[in-house]
Amino acid sequence: MLINPSVPYSTAESTLWSDVARLCRRICTLRERGQMEEAESLRVGPLAEMLAPYRIETKSDAETTRRLELIYAAEAERIANAAVLASLLAPLLNDHLQALVTALSHAAPVSSLASHPASVAPRAEKKSPPARRPAVGSIADFIDEMIAQERPPTRPGSAA
Amino acid sequence: MTTASLEKPPVPTVPATAQAPAASRPSTAKSKTILVGFDLGTNKSCVLAGAPTGTDIAVSKVVPTVVGYVKDGIVDGIIAGNAQVLFGEDALRNMLHVRLVAPLASGIVTDPETTRDFLRHIRSLVDPSGSAEIRAVIGVPANAGAQAREDIRRSAYGIFDRVLLIPEPFLAALGFRDDSRVGQSNYIDPVVNSLFIDIGGGTSDVCLVQGYFPTSEDQISIPFAGDAIDELFQNELDRVYPNNGLSRHKVREIKEANGYVGPSRKPLEVKVIMGGKAHTIELGDTIARACNALIDKIYPAITTLISRASSDSVVALLQNIVVTGGGSQIKGIDTVLQKKLTDDGYESPKVKLAGQEYKRYVAIGALKAARAARENQWQVLLG
Numbered sequence: 001m002l003i004n005p006s007v008p009y010s011t012a013e014s015t016l017w018s019d020v021a022r023l024c025r026r027i028c029t030l031r032e033r034g035q036m037e038e039a040e041s042l043r044v045g046p047l048a049e050m051l052a053p054y055r056i057e058t059k060s061d062a063e064t065t066r067r068l069e070l071i072y073a074a075e076a077e078r079i080a081n082a083a084v085l086a087s088l089l090a091p092l093l094n095d096h097l098q099a100l101v102t103a104l105s106h107a108a109p110v111s112s113l114a115s116h117p118a119s120v121a122p123r124a125e126k127k128s129p130p131a132r133r134p135a136v137g138s139i140a141d142f143i144d145e146m147i148a149q150e151r152p153p154t155r156p157g158s159a160a
Numbered sequence: 161m162t163t164a165s166l167e168k169p170p171v172p173t174v175p176a177t178a179q180a181p182a183a184s185r186p187s188t189a190k191s192k193t194i195l196v197g198f199d200l201g202t203n204k205s206c207v208l209a210g211a212p213t214g215t216d217i218a219v220s221k222v223v224p225t226v227v228g229y230v231k232d233g234i235v236d237g238i239i240a241g242n243a244q245v246l247f248g249e250d251a252l253r254n255m256l257h258v259r260l261v262a263p264l265a266s267g268i269v270t271d272p273e274t275t276r277d278f279l280r281h282i283r284s285l286v287d288p289s290g291s292a293e294i295r296a297v298i299g300v301p302a303n304a305g306a307q308a309r310e311d312i313r314r315s316a317y318g319i320f321d322r323v324l325l326i327p328e329p330f331l332a333a334l335g336f337r338d339d340s341r342v343g344q345s346n347y348i349d350p351v352v353n354s355l356f357i358d359i360g361g362g363t364s365d366v367c368l369v370q371g372y373f374p375t376s377e378d379q380i381s382i383p384f385a386g387d388a389i390d391e392l393f394q395n396e397l398d399r400v401y402p403n404n405g406l407s408r409h410k411v412r413e414i415k416e417a418n419g420y421v422g423p424s425r426k427p428l429e430v431k432v433i434m435g436g437k438a439h440t441i442e443l444g445d446t447i448a449r450a451c452n453a454l455i456d457k458i459y460p461a462i463t464t465l466i467s468r469a470s471s472d473s474v475v476a477l478l479q480n481i482v483v484t485g486g487g488s489q490i491k492g493i494d495t496v497l498q499k500k501l502t503d504d505g506y507e508s509p510k511v512k513l514a515g516q517e518y519k520r521y522v523a524i525g526a527l528k529a530a531r532a533a534r535e536n537q538w539q540v541l542l543g
Contacts, residue, residue: 143537
């Protein structure tokens with residue numbers, strides 16, 4: 001797991017540090033999401049409570065803190081890596097799903113499209129806006145569209 | 161801001177860098193998060209700030225986009241607090257004692273270091289303690305290129321924690337939208353179908369907003385706006401009244417007070433001080449020539465975008481043409497544009513002015529966008 005393998009643990013200790021690692025991961029995740037207050041309340045609440053008996057038992061605040069810092073560092077790196085991976089995967093998934101949706105909408109019978117007038121926005125002689133939705137989207141949807149537009153075009157055939 | 165002593169440095173060569181990934185580093189623990197809606201204008205910037213939830217605006221300021229670096233040898237006490245760098249109005253008030261630098265020209269960063277100084281000042285306005293995480297939605301000119309965007313991101317690195325760059329005319333539409341009336345039968349939602357004309361200092365941006373995020377084809381940015389009118393006006397003044405000695409700053413003041421478009425309005429007499437003496441000069445033709453040049457520049461862009469609207473949407477679109485930005489204060493701009501469209505045969509066009517909040521709509525839209533942005537949409541700035 002995330003515990004320093006160079007440090008020997010008893011089973012009880014191992015369970016404790018596994019639980020601590022899980023909590024630290026949750027704290028790092030919340031921080032990554034910008035939910036600082038929630039992260040802080042986990043840190044000063046459940047995490048501190050979890051470690052309190054161990055601190056008393058071992059009479060070593062410094063050692064506990066050192067282990068905790070190791071776990072924090074490992075979890076923070078793990079979450080950062082996950083965020084990078086997500087940022088790489090999200091556009092690929094988005095492209096893939098958009099292609100899928102486009103393919104499905106083209107395959108749908110006319111009668112079903114007729115119930116969503118905006119989705120069949122006339123392709124008259126003038127230009128038709130890209131990827132119309134049934135109604136005006138939320139601001140976050142607009143931002144998604146903007147980000148998609150900023151992305152370099154995918155190679156021909158890659159979205160098929 | 162353009163003044164007699166204003167420097168507009170040449171565009172520096174910025175090495176290409178990788179695009180900042182959408183999310184990449186763990187946030188450092190900060191006491192709170194402040195969202196910022198920021199209209200980084202060539203001449204004037206508007207900053208709004210508030211908490212991530214709710215609709216309250218904690219900070220609302222319009223700041224001239226100019227930095228004043230205090231000249232060597234200024235006696236102690238001349239500049240308040242003996243500051244070495246002044247910003248906005250403070251810099252302009254002390255223009256005799258500072259070297260004024262405009263960080264942007266035509267809406268893009270021309271002096272990265274000055275831009276960073278200016279952004280630091282903006283940050284200090286919204287977060288004086290410097291302890292909060294700052295997430296800013298920054299307005300950029302329509303069709304701003306990748307390099308222009310990257311230059312803004314680089315300038316914001318280390319000052320804002322996360323950013324989103326969104327074209328200004330779209331933000332203006334979001335800002336102009338009255339959210340409390342969306343859905344009412346008698347309310348025309350500008351985000352659903354409108355043409356926004358945002359006339360700033362460096363660029364005039366025209367944007368088709370039709371319920372989806374405008375593509376590059378829906379936006380036209382013209383490098384002719386307030387600054388260019390000032391220059392034309394000053395050239396005209398110099399021609400008609402040689403050796404008038406009026407600074408660009410003064411010329412702008414006169415334009416802002418008297419600017420108009422359409423047929424010549426005479427007499428238009430303005431009292432000015434030349435060489436310490438009061439003179440009354442006739443500006444009817446001079447100011448009209450300069451301001452009407454704006455119409456000549458933006459009108460083709462307007463008709464081009466109208467021609468790109470679908471035939472089903474264009475009639476409603478013509479009812480919802482909105483002029484915003486500083487240029488919306490030029491007298492008659494709405495009626496002249498409307499008349500030109502009518503004369504050209506467009507069906508009952510209606511051109512309206514955004515109104516008194518014209519300086520703030522982009523920033524209002526930016527703050528709305530900041531509050532609506534999903535966590536994974538923010539861009540983390542990397543060095």
